[in-house]
Each structure stands twice: as structure tokens, then as C-alpha cells.
Amino acid sequence: MVSRLRYLLNQRLTRKQTLQIHACIIASSATHLEPLLVNQILLSAGNRAGSAIRYVELILLHVQASCAFSWGITVRFLSQNGRFGEACSLYGRMQRLGICSSSFAVSSALRACARTMDKNGGSSIHTQAHKLGFCACVYVQTALLDLYSRVGDMETAQRIFREMPEKNVVSWNSTLFGYVKSGNIEMARKIFDEIPDKDAISWNSMISGYAKVGDMEQAGILFKQMPERNSSSWNAMLSGYIDCRNIESARKLFDAMPQRSNVSWITMISGYSKCGEVDSARLHFDQMAAKDVLVYNAMIACYSQNSRPREALQLFNDMIKPNIDIFPDEMTFSSIISACAQLGDLQSGSWIESCMLRLGIRMDNQLTTALIDMYAKCGSIDKACELFNELSKKDVVSFSAMILGLGINGRAIDAVRLFDEMIEAGINPNLHTFSGLLTAYSHAGLVEEGYQCFKSMRTYGLMATVDHYGMMVNLLGRAGLIEEAYNLIASMPSQAHSGVWGALLLACRMHNNVEIGEIAATHCFELEPDRAGYYSLLANIYASAGLWANVKKIRKIMEDKGFIKVPGFSWVDS
DNA sequence: TGACGACCTC
Known part of the structure; x- marks a missing residue:
């Protein structure tokens, strides 16, 4: 097994070979890896980055058997490859075991703290580096400068910068970046x-x-x-x-x-994504010759963020075909899980989970948050709660996902309780948090509470978006407060979209309000002329009021627009 | 070894 491992380590790795290494390391764990081999694996992983990152975590299981050198380079390796959280926790483990630190390890750990915005972790490494005498090392100094710049403590950053005996362009640039950030x-x-x-x-x-x-x-x-x-x-x-x-x-x-560069392409793809121009994004994607995992991630995210989950899953399928040598990573799965959530289908969700297991994807808080959303939207609210409680650190995103999840599963009281808990924890709500809350009130039919909640958004410095207005119209309208809903739309600071007017039209249908129903329908027709549903709703409103002449008029328009098959022209008949 | 630029979850 070990010789097979040695052989693989000397190859340029394909996805298949990396998975083989994975398997080899798992198999060797029973027999124990020798420290020298551990070092060899780490160094070769460091030289190859990319796909090699997959098996570093397994090496960490064995690193206990090896020397201070392997600990140091592993911290550096993780830090260089964007695995900042793991770099920090490995460095912490090193400390607890009393393994001798080095300027290598210190500067890498500081870099990792800087990227994860872990100011406290960084400061304690700073204190320790000072005691060990590493602060004279220019790399450590630059890493400290970078740390304080990134976490926004420009005062300390400036002090370190001033005290540096030799300033080079890197230290200048770090300071500059701090102010820019x-x-x-x-x-x-x-x-x-x-x-x-x-x-x-x-x-x-x-x-x-x-x-x-x-x-x-x-x-x-x-x-x-x-x-x-x-x-x-x-x-x-x-x-x-x-x-x-x-x-x-x-x-x-x-x-x-x-x-x-790939960065340019990715920037364009995500730019189109933000403007909702999904097809232009795909056009760019298709034009690219050498696509890496980040390019795929950008395109999958684009589909997912623009409510096109099926295409996201399709592209993911293309990505993992054997002839394409690309490894999906945590970011790929965040988007893909979100796509499954939109489909509301647990089956594709569990397929994705098995993929993650097979590829050795580590569950982090962000992936867990995506899964919470997915389980909640598929109706498995208990599973979602379980995952939420397991989170090591809850942020505004995970709280919002859970609040929404409770809301759509009819647990408004729990949603509100969780919101209070979040405020208590000192986490500021954002627009998504309020979408979740309003959804909860809407599902429970709690009109007054929902309205108070809507008004309280300002207290948190948030401006309600068109979607929030839509939710309020839905809430008021369902309760039969049609006039209030209509007045709310009139008071909107920006133009209402078809979702808002559609919600009002639906409410008018529920409560048979002809007068406002006509107004709402006019707006819907204007905004989405080709949607048959709006015409049917208005026709039904007329019908329930016994206004048969108007019903006939609407049906005529529907026929002219081709929404209704005129007898004799139907495909089924022919 | 270090500093800029891209992809994720509500």
C-alpha cells in the first residue's frame, strides 16, 4: 500500500488518482504511516496544490506521528490553499501538544487568521510570537501588519508599520490595502x-x-x-x-x-448573473477554452441564484463526468444544495450528499447552512433544526435560513423566538431575515404582528424591498384587508412588480373584490401580457359577482391571445 | 513563505 502511495505521489494527479491516494491513506491508517512518508506526502501536496488538497485532511490524522517540521509545513500548506479555518485549528492543536513553533508556522497561521477575520486568534499568536522572539522576522512582521489591516484595526497596523526597521513594498502595500478595505x-x-x-x-x-x-x-x-x-x-x-x-x-x-485570465471571465459571468442575464453568462462560459473549478462554480451559482435549479444540476452533472478532470469543491456544493432546495426535492438532495461523502468534502458551517435551507424547504424541519443546533458558529445567514424554514413549516412562534435569540446574540438582521419573518407571519395569518414587524425594519436601518412589500400585500390581502393592501402599494417608494400586483389580484379573487381587482389586473396585464393566469383570475372575479358580460369579454381576449383553444382548432381534436 | 484581482449558503 505504501509503495503504491509513493508511486502515485510522483505522478501528475488526475481526479481518479487523487481519489486513489485518498483510498490508500485510509487503508494505511490501520498500519500507520511513517513520519518520513508523511513529510514526503505533504511536500508533494504543497507542490501540486489543486487536487492534492483533497487528501491533506487525511494526512492530518497521521501528522501526530511526525515532527515539528511537518506540522509547520502543513499549516503553511493549508494557509496557502485557502483552507484557513483548518490552518488555524491545526496551529492551535500544535500549541496544545507543545510542538515547537517556527516563523514559518507563525506567519502562516497569522495569514489564516487574517483571512478568516479572526482578530482574537491573531492577537494571541502575536503575543506568543513576541515571547518566542519571532517578531524580528520580516515575514512575521508583514503577516501581523496584514492581519491588523484586514480586521480593520488600522491603529495597530500603523504602529507595526512605523516600528518596522526595514519597510519594503510588501509592507507598504499591506498598509495601503488596509485603508482600501x-x-x-x-x-x-x-x-x-x-x-x-x-x-x-x-x-x-x-x-x-x-x-x-x-x-x-x-x-x-x-x-x-x-x-x-x-x-x-x-x-x-x-x-x-x-x-x-x-x-x-x-x-x-x-x-x-x-x-x-480566468478571473476576467469569472468576473464577467458573475456580473451577468447579478443582472439576471443568465444566457449571456452561459455564452461566455461556453466560449472559454480551459475551464477550472472556479469557472464552473461561477456558472452553477449563476443558475442557482437566478432560479434555474435544473440547469445548475445539469451543469454539475457535466462537471463530474469522468472525462472532465475537475474537482467540485465546497463552493460548488453550496450552490448545488441551494438548487436542490429550490426544487424542493429530497431525492436529488440526498444524491448530492452522497457525492460529497464520496469526494471527501468537509462539512463547514456554510455548507451546513445550505443544507438547513434545503431540508426546511423539503419539509424536513426536524432535520433542519438538528443541523442548526450543531453549527459551531451561527451567523446572520444561518439564523435567517432557520427563521424562514420555521416560517414556511408553519411554526411562526418558533420563528419569532429565534429572531429574538438572534438579536440577543448581538447579530444584526438583514433583508433576508425579514423575508423569513414576514413569511412566518403570513403563513400563520398574524396580520397585526406582521405589520409591526414590517414597520420595525427601519429601526434596524433596513429599507424594505419590493419583495417585502409583496409579502405584506399577500398578508393583508389574504386577511381580507384589500383596501389596506392597495394603499400600501400606493405608498411604495419604488415601482411594484408583477408579483406585488399579482398578490393583490389573488386576494381580490379570494374575497371577490371587483373594483380593486380590476385595478390590480390592469397592472398585471401591462407587466406580464402573456401570462394567462391573470386573465383567469379576473374572469373568476367577474363570474363570482355575476357580471357575465365582463366574463365573456375577458374570455374573448383570452381566445384572441391564444390562451384558450377555439373549438375546431384544437390539436387534440385534430 | 509575505501584499492586489474571481467562485458559496439565507
């Missing part, structure tokens, strides 16, 4: 102007800083000024346009780019 564009510019020898990263950071605050003009000026543009510079401009929802300018820039 915290949105302090004036200070960022000040630092930028002071950098003695700016490199491409300095320019790019400043450009994306302007782009992030929506100042594309300044971004453009710097972009033109900079001596040597690389593909990141173009991408910074590109995502700036996307963030301002200026897809036209993004498109022009994309077409003018001298070279397009």
Missing part, C-alpha cells in the same frame, strides 16, 4: 502617494479602492497613468464596473482586454 480612500491615497517604489500591486490596490467606492473616474485615471498594466489591473477595473452594475462598460472593457 476599510473604505478610507483619502488615507489610502495618502499612503499610495508616499510609496517610494510602487509596483503593480500598489497601483492595482489603489485602482480597486476607487472602484469599490464607486469612483470609476479616478480609477480610470490611475489605470491610464500606471506604467505597466497587468491582467489584475484590467480585472480591478472590470469588477469596478460590475459592482456599479454598469454591465455595458464592463463588456466594452472586457472586449478591449489584451489578455483575459
Whole structure:
């Protein structure tokens, strides 16, 4: 088994081979891996990144048997490959076992804390590094600077920067990035102007800083000024346009780019996704020659976010075909689980779960949150609750998912209780949280409570969206408060969409209100002329009021539009 | 080894 492992480690790995390594390591766990081999595995994994990441977790099980060196490089390896949470917890385990640290391990662990925004974890490593005398190492200093910059503690970052005996362009850039990230564009510019020898990263950071605050003009000026543009510079401009929802300018820039990296393509795909232009996104996707896992993830997310779950699943199927050598990762599964939730079908959900198991995907809190949503929408609310209680850290997303889940399963009281718990825990609600709450009130028919909840959104600094208004119209309308619902639409700060008017029309049908029903129907016809359902609803309203002449009129329109088959022309008849 | 830029869940 061990020799087979050695052989595989010297190959350029395909997905199949990586799975074989997986199997080998599992099989070897019974016999125990020797420390030297562990080191060899780690180093070869580090050189290969990508697919090799899959078996690192299994190596961690064996790393106890090896030396301080293997611990250090494993922390570094995880940190370099975006497995920040695991890097932090491994470093913690190292500490508890009393294994000797190194500047390698310290700077890697700090980097991991910076990326996960774990300020407390980072500070305690800082204290420890100080005691061990690692703070004289320039890499550790830069990692500390990066940590405090990222978590927004610019005061400490500045102090570390000032105390650095030798400042290089990396330390300047880290400071610059800190100000950019915290949105302090004036200070960022000040630092930028002071950098003695700016490199491409300095320019790019400043450009994306302007782009992030929506100042594309300044971004453009710097972009033109900079001596040597690389593909990141173009991408910074590109995502700036996307963030301002200026897809036209993004498109022009994309077409003018001298070279397009995968980042450029992904930025365009997700840009189209945000604007709901799914087909344009797919067109770009199809044009790409070398697609990696991130490109697939972007396209799958696009389908999932734009309510096209079947196509998301289809693309996932294409992705895992044996002739395509790509590994789905945690992000792929987040989107795919969301697609299954939209389908409301547990069967595809459990198929996905078995895929995850087979591929060795580790359950993290985000994936668990996606699963909570899926189980709740498929009606398995107890399973959803179970997963929610197991979360190691609950955030606004998981709370919102659970609140919505309880709401759609008719447990309004529990939903409200959970909301209170969330506020108690100091977590700020967002627009999704209120969608969940309003859904809960709506399902329970709690009109007054729902209305109070809707009004309370302002207290949290939130502006109700059209969808929230739609939910309120639904709630009021079902309770027969048609006039109130209509007045609410009239008071909306933005234009109502067909969902809002449709909800009102449906309420008018339930409560046979001809007058407002006609108004609602007129808006629905205008907004969605080709949807037959609205015409039927109005016809039914007329019918229930005995206005047969009007019923006839609507039926005539429906015939003219081809919604109703005229006898003699029917396919079935012929 | 370190600094910029892309993909995830409600």
C-alpha cells in the first residue's frame, strides 16, 4: 500500500488518482504511516496544490506521528490553499501538544487568521510570537501588519508599520490595502502617494479602492497613468464596473482586454448573473477554452441564484463526468444544495450528499447552512433544526435560513423566538431575515404582528424591498384587508412588480373584490401580457359577482391571445 | 513563505 502511495505521489494527479491516494491513506491508517512518508506526502501536496488538497485532511490524522517540521509545513500548506479555518485549528492543536513553533508556522497561521477575520486568534499568536522572539522576522512582521489591516484595526497596523526597521513594498502595500478595505480612500491615497517604489500591486490596490467606492473616474485615471498594466489591473477595473452594475462598460472593457485570465471571465459571468442575464453568462462560459473549478462554480451559482435549479444540476452533472478532470469543491456544493432546495426535492438532495461523502468534502458551517435551507424547504424541519443546533458558529445567514424554514413549516412562534435569540446574540438582521419573518407571519395569518414587524425594519436601518412589500400585500390581502393592501402599494417608494400586483389580484379573487381587482389586473396585464393566469383570475372575479358580460369579454381576449383553444382548432381534436 | 484581482449558503 505504501509503495503504491509513493508511486502515485510522483505522478501528475488526475481526479481518479487523487481519489486513489485518498483510498490508500485510509487503508494505511490501520498500519500507520511513517513520519518520513508523511513529510514526503505533504511536500508533494504543497507542490501540486489543486487536487492534492483533497487528501491533506487525511494526512492530518497521521501528522501526530511526525515532527515539528511537518506540522509547520502543513499549516503553511493549508494557509496557502485557502483552507484557513483548518490552518488555524491545526496551529492551535500544535500549541496544545507543545510542538515547537517556527516563523514559518507563525506567519502562516497569522495569514489564516487574517483571512478568516479572526482578530482574537491573531492577537494571541502575536503575543506568543513576541515571547518566542519571532517578531524580528520580516515575514512575521508583514503577516501581523496584514492581519491588523484586514480586521480593520488600522491603529495597530500603523504602529507595526512605523516600528518596522526595514519597510519594503510588501509592507507598504499591506498598509495601503488596509485603508482600501476599510473604505478610507483619502488615507489610502495618502499612503499610495508616499510609496517610494510602487509596483503593480500598489497601483492595482489603489485602482480597486476607487472602484469599490464607486469612483470609476479616478480609477480610470490611475489605470491610464500606471506604467505597466497587468491582467489584475484590467480585472480591478472590470469588477469596478460590475459592482456599479454598469454591465455595458464592463463588456466594452472586457472586449478591449489584451489578455483575459480566468478571473476576467469569472468576473464577467458573475456580473451577468447579478443582472439576471443568465444566457449571456452561459455564452461566455461556453466560449472559454480551459475551464477550472472556479469557472464552473461561477456558472452553477449563476443558475442557482437566478432560479434555474435544473440547469445548475445539469451543469454539475457535466462537471463530474469522468472525462472532465475537475474537482467540485465546497463552493460548488453550496450552490448545488441551494438548487436542490429550490426544487424542493429530497431525492436529488440526498444524491448530492452522497457525492460529497464520496469526494471527501468537509462539512463547514456554510455548507451546513445550505443544507438547513434545503431540508426546511423539503419539509424536513426536524432535520433542519438538528443541523442548526450543531453549527459551531451561527451567523446572520444561518439564523435567517432557520427563521424562514420555521416560517414556511408553519411554526411562526418558533420563528419569532429565534429572531429574538438572534438579536440577543448581538447579530444584526438583514433583508433576508425579514423575508423569513414576514413569511412566518403570513403563513400563520398574524396580520397585526406582521405589520409591526414590517414597520420595525427601519429601526434596524433596513429599507424594505419590493419583495417585502409583496409579502405584506399577500398578508393583508389574504386577511381580507384589500383596501389596506392597495394603499400600501400606493405608498411604495419604488415601482411594484408583477408579483406585488399579482398578490393583490389573488386576494381580490379570494374575497371577490371587483373594483380593486380590476385595478390590480390592469397592472398585471401591462407587466406580464402573456401570462394567462391573470386573465383567469379576473374572469373568476367577474363570474363570482355575476357580471357575465365582463366574463365573456375577458374570455374573448383570452381566445384572441391564444390562451384558450377555439373549438375546431384544437390539436387534440385534430 | 509575505501584499492586489474571481467562485458559496439565507
